[in-house]
Amino acid sequence: MALLNQQEQSQVAETITNIERQTDAELVTVLARQADDYTYIPLLWASVLALLLPSAVNYFPQLLNVHQLILCQWGVFILLAILFRLPKIQSRLVPRAVRHWRASNLARRQFLEQNLHHTHGETGMLIFVSEAERYVEILVDRGISAKIPDSHWQAIVSLFTARVAKGETAQGFIECIEACGKELQRELPASREKNELPNHLIILD
Incomplete structure (x- = not known):
């Protein structure tokens, strides 16, 4: 069974595309079924x-x-x-601390694997979710963190985590992207055309 169906994935991709038209930030979304098998x-x-x-x-x-x-x-x-x-x-x-540690490690690996550290102006943003761990994290490159403190994203992460716990991951993604977009539009408004990274939801099944 897919983590999100095709319609939900398309909605997430469309939301990213709309937000990126209004900001210099490059958004990438990753959804993992589980961060580790914990064998x-x-x-x-x-x-x-x-x-x-x-x-x-x-x-x-x-x-x-x-x-x-x-x-x-x-x-x-x-x-x-x-x-x-x-x-x-x-x-x-599996202790909660271990689950979150493994999910956090996977998020950081994805930030590098998706080349978010190589964007023009260092404006990459990763929105990462691991469903089994009910873990959500937002990681940004220096071009964003220089203008928006990392603590700003915590409230958005908390709301998204609550959505994941209820099984509303698709809606959580859309709300999260839109909430991040509002802040990015204010601090990093679009100044050029770009599409360096994929807009579709990346699924690690």
Whole structure:
């Protein structure tokens, strides 16, 4: 299932095009299904719990000998590693700080991969969303940050994050682009024709 359907993607692209006609900024939007598969998280939890097993067995030393304990540890590890891979369980095992850290890293990689640091006048802006983490971030190049403080975007990010949490990602993108556009038009009004970067929504599925 696509993160956004074709109609929604077209609406996002049209909104970007309209805003870019009125500002020197270059906007790029990226939507990721998930920032990381977190395969190491189930293994980490399974390992910790399996290693704690001998402590519990100490209370009942007559139940298991050393060889049985080792086999039991391996069995617990394998069982939990499989169980913790279930999406609903795995999502609860990943700390929020880890999820946001991975999403933030992906956002920064996308800023570089989409060449937002090579625009004329250093006016690139990335609007990044990772749905699974419910994470939204706006990254801008120096030409924008010199005129608009990064803290200005936080309120827009908060509103967009709330939209993502409700499953209204497409509407969130449109509102976010329009809100950013108003500020960009005021501080960086259009002074030239340009279209250095793609206007369509980039999806990392």
